[in-house]
């Protein structure tokens with residue numbers, strides 16, 4: 001799965017940015033890393049979590065972080081039935097889920 005491959009290769013990308021100098025702070029690198037993680041959701045949930053009109057897949061922008069994180073955990077543990085999310089959710093650590101949830105909660109709908 002392309003998106004899972006991307007998620008696994010992200011720490012490498014963030015590391016390169018962090019150590020490439022050019023004044024990039026650890027904070028910048030972390031923000032970039034979080035955005036890159038969230039971008040793996042864009043194919044289905046829309047850019048920055050804003051779903052396109054009449055999409056069957058719900059938007060994530062503005063979704064409360066606690067709700068989003070709880071759904072991801074439920075998908076991961078198989079407690080919430082799904083067509084794809086139960087597989088995708090397994091590719092993220094609990095910490096990454098928290099980061100993604102905080103990112104989408106901060107996006108405008």
Ligand code: HEC
Nearest residue numbers: 040041043044057058068071072082083084085086088100
């Ligand atoms: C391949 C398409 C696809 C990708 C990529 C994807 N999703 Fe989903 N998502 C879905 C679908 C489809 C559903 C509806 C549940 C199901 O059938 O799996 C869903 C449902 C959800 C829900 C439940 C929404 C609600 O209203 O309860 C959340 C939360 C969610 N996805 C988060 C994410 C996050 C975070 C990512 C990125 C890490 C992501 N999804 C990536 C297709 C996708």
